Amino acid sequence: MDRVVLPEVDSTSAEAARRALATPTWIMAHRQTAGRGRRGRAWAMPEGNFAASLVWRPGGDPAAMALRSFVAALALRDALVSLGVAGLTLKWPNDVLLDDGKLAGILLESPAPGLLVLGVGVNLIAVPEATSLEPGAVPPISLLSASGLRVEPAVMLDALAPAFAARDAQFLTWGFAPIRTAWLDHAARLGRGITVRLPGETLTGIFRDLDTDGCLVLETGHGLRRIAAGDVFFGEPQCS
Numbered sequence: 604m605d606r607v608v609l610p611e612v613d614s615t616s617a618e619a620a621r622r623a624l625a626t627p628t629w630i631m632a633h634r635q636t637a638g639r640g641r642r643g644r645a646w647a648m649p650e651g652n653f654a655a656s657l658v659w660r661p662g663g664d665p666a667a668m669a670l671r672s673f674v675a676a677l678a679l680r681d682a683l684v685s686l687g688v689a690g691l692t693l694k695w696p697n698d699v700l701l702d703d704g705k706l707a708g709i710l711l712e713s714p715a716p717g718l719l720v721l722g723v724g725v726n727l728i729a730v731p732e733a734t735s736l737e738p739g740a741v742p743p744i745s746l747l748s749a750s751g752l753r754v755e756p757a758v759m760l761d762a763l764a765p766a767f768a769a770r771d772a773q774f775l776t777w778g779f780a781p782i783r784t785a786w787l788d789h790a791a792r793l794g795r796g797i798t799v800r801l802p803g804e805t806l807t808g809i810f811r812d813l814d815t816d817g818c819l820v821l822e823t824g825h826g827l828r829r830i831a832a833g834d835v836f837f838g839e840p841q842c843s
């Protein structure tokens with residue numbers, strides 16, 4: 604895989620989409636001026652944290668492209684474990700938690716048909732300034748504060764690029780089954796109560812499973828619900 608390292612960019616994912624490279628390429632930046640997160644949120648990035656996006660044309664159907672979300676979360680966990688980090692769990696669909704704080708986020712986008720951009724942000728040394736954390740949302744945490752480990756962004760990329768290549772090869776060879784099993788092995792809150800916020804609806808229940816399509820399976824008072832997209836909260840449901 605090729606690599607590009609930039610001192611500053613608006614967003615590595617925006618840059619990846621502009622370049623639209625067919626050769627798989629990691630684009631890393633030391634500063635982002637307009638980093639973005641899931642659901643149109645901003646992603647602030649104090650310098651020293653990790654921001655990189657992989658752009659490539661994976662082939663396969665849109666469903667297989669979407670499952671890269673779990674491939675990526677597992678690969679990011681693998682990479683962090685290889686750097687000596689313990690206490691990592693995965694929050695559906697693709698956050699990496701450390702000691703129950705949000706250490707890393709993943710943004711998967713398809714800016715053009717067949718093109719995939721996987722954006723990865725890791726709070727290596729600092730967390731973004733506390734703005735408005737939604738009640739029940741997992742608070743951000745930095746690797747340095749939680750573990751004392753100081754990892755340079757380039758070292759993070761050296762660990763992540765091969766870890767992702769290995770997990771993606773596993774996915775391409777064996778399909779989603781082993782990825783799903785490994786993801787479940789590290790899932791946060793499995794078998795416990797969670798709240799899932801959907802557009803126009805908030806559900807509470809027990810997090811029972813990840814299904815073979817990557818949907819969260821929630822046991823509610825009205826039976827099982829399969830959820831393809833939503834925000835998961837670990838706190839008590841909020842009154843409205």
Ligand SMILES: O=C(O)CCCC[C@@H]1SC[C@@H]2NC(=O)N[C@@H]21
Pocket residue numbers: 613614615616617635637638639640641642644646653654655656698707708709710722723724725
């Ligand atoms: O909301 C999330 O949890 C996803 C955050 C993803 C942030 C990364 S940082 C590198 C890449 N470039 C961006 O603008 N966003 C992603």
